[in-house]
Amino acid sequence: MPTKTRDQGVPAAYNPSEFPAFAVTVDIVILTMLKSRLHVLFVRRGVAPFEGKWAIPGGFKRPNETLDQAAKRELSEETGVDSASLLKQFGAYGDPGRDPRMNVVTVAYLAVLLDVGAVVAGTDAAAAALLPVSEALTGKLDLAFDHARIVRDAVERVRVDLEQTGIATAFVGPTFTVAELRAVYEAVWGVHLDGANFRRRVVTESGWVIPTGRRARPGVAGGKPAELFRAGRLWQQGGPIRHPQSPERGKGNQ
Amino acid sequence: MPTKTRDQGVPAAYNPSEFPAFAVTVDIVILTMLKSRLHVLFVRRGVAPFEGKWAIPGGFKRPNETLDQAAKRELSEETGVDSASLLKQFGAYGDPGRDPRMNVVTVAYLAVLLDVGAVVAGTDAAAAALLPVSEALTGKLDLAFDHARIVRDAVERVRVDLEQTGIATAFVGPTFTVAELRAVYEAVWGVHLDGANFRRRVVTESGWVIPTGRRARPGVAGGKPAELFRAGRLWQQGGPIRHPQSPERGKGNQ
DNA sequence: CCAAAAGTGTTATGTCTACACCCATGA
């Protein structure tokens, strides 16, 4: 009785106008490191609904492009950044009423950028801003649509991907110090990691980071100049660092 | 220059008909264990396009329901199963031309069921079938739309989630033996796991499995009767078993 | 008694963590 003969629900005499029409958008959560904290790019809405509230960038998908292409195009249009260094889909949102004007299903993407600061600086300060994720997650910001939920899901995804993928390298430049890389993990996970053990993990076994021979200039307070590395190929398969409380899963509970 | 004032691309004088209309569907990859192998539920298409080819179940999203609700409804309509024991979204697909009739964006869900065998048995054999994932992944099956890709992504997701979530328990019944649970890992990952070490991992520290006091009947060839357990609460946070080659990431390569 | 499958014990090996210690720089 259950399994009906399957044709995507389309009757033999097919007529597109009989089926509910949706607008499909792509929205992009753009993340970047700023002052050792994780930040999100928001733009200020200029029209109703949600006029004056913060929203993440996005726009309509066109029929002749893929979802990935739409995300890349929107990223380019909104920030001028063409290098889709890291742009990955992480969820779809289609609750009724999420857009009061019409039925909209949005496909959410996550992007990690380095030079967003310059983008924002070259913009009307009221129109775009980099804000700490902590403020978005704690509800301090008044966000448009269901963007609070989308940002929350994006950050959760980054926390997981930090362990599972090479996303950490997207937060640092083409060359970087071990301390810079460690700062990414500490900011995203909100933990402290032992510098000595962290270094061993990434530099001891070759493939994670490749020495460039150059050194970074120490800060104003001095200190030994740090070695500069570039990312190795091992990041394509996953990350070298595990989240602290991750391995001791289920010790003596009950 | 880049960041444009943002309003989802909708001009001030808004008119819905100016924006591309899409049909939105949900498609469900239904997985189950059968004879110690991972299987997918396919239904045979009765009409063009792709008439006669295998497809995964799915259907149109309605404007007044969420995506999750649409998936649950479709699962119920196609299999008669109401217990959304495990139903999670894992991707959206919107390539132009993926449906030759119209612009369709589909949101894909993953479901793990136990009693699909009964569902298929009560159906016209030509209309539905459980087929091994290996056949779908190797391209032996001729699948409709982009369903080959969707199934591939679903299986990849399960392989990862086996380590990160409690999805393994969805493949076994309300009570199960340690060997049954181990068979899930071995089938999904395609590896052999040491029975002794596996058992220690799940039964030693309480919280993973809870003894029921009952025992399973041995097979025809005899053997010690296995203890029956039910799943504990620790599975809500992740799984106890790690994929073998996972920890030794990046040994001595180069 | 034998085969088969469940379950326990043991041990070498590997990994992680914490922390002591040394190095190179700016002021």
Add this chain to the structure above:
DNA sequence: TCATGGGTGTAGACATAACACTTTTGG
């Protein structure tokens, strides 16, 4: 020479994997 951060060494705690061994059933 002192403060600061980069970088190395090391020992104990802990986790892993391999496999020998015991237990309990059906035939």
